[in-house]
Amino acid sequence: MTAAAAAREAVAAPSPPLTQRRIRPGEILFRLALQLCLLIAFAFLVALVVFAVYKGWNRLDARLWQQMPTGRASRVESAGVQSAITGTLWVIALTALISLPTGIASAIYMEEYADNTRWYNRLLELNIQNLAGVPSIVFGILGLGLIARVIGLGFTVITAAIVLSLLVLPTVIIASREALRAVPQSIRQASYALGATRWQTTARQVLPAAIPGMATGAILALSRALGEAAPLILLGAVTFIRFNPDSLLSTYTTLPIQIYNLIKEPQAEFQELAAAAIVLLLGILLLMNSAAIVIRNKFQKRW
Structure with missing residues (x-):
């Protein structure tokens, strides 16, 4: 038998059946533990939403967004x-x-x-990583001492926006960098091969491909800013406000601060109004996260 015939017979011979991978008990236990953790977290979330809806059901109507807050129990209805x-x-x-x-x-x-070989770029990256873990109250102290008092912007809308921007800026940078890293290098190389400059490659090829990840990170960062209360307490948002802001230098309040003020009141009517405001805040957060999912899916289909 020649070598060629032997090779043909080896190819034609049926391969031995693949043995099934043995499932180890430790793997099953680990998978069950992960599912249990997910179930517990989801159960707590559902319990929170159900309790808030049940508690504030009577106030989930147009009064919630059409009327101003009050400090009198006789007018809380x-x-x-x-x-x-x-x-x-x-x-x-x-x-x-x-x-x-x-x-x-x-x-x-x-x-x-x-x-990245330059020391100042490495220092910049290190500071961004560290700022992402700084507690929000530290940014509130910074805004109170520097922006509100030294610069003189006071307890206004623009002060709150600057402080919250500093708070979420590291998150936006890190999420955007991860989205840019996820773009394949072949896209950049193909663009350079066709004669495009670095800016043309970045603007027309890399950025469109990175938009899904950037949008997700941006919405999540803004969602964190939406729910923040600690830095705003230091910046005057805890003041009782019965009017809408109409400029950057207006005094203001926000939903987390308003909920904090309502929860402090002992009357049941204030508690119901606080629960309804919690449901409204959760609804806004859900809409923002849904917008991130829609944007991500829309741009992923193009790429």
């Missing part, structure tokens, strides 16, 4: 949280205008242009 909703929208919109362009531009520089 007709009160709402309109000033807190408007203040929240002002603060979050300004926070997005400040933090998103700055964070994305910083990520583009550090990922596409910066020389």
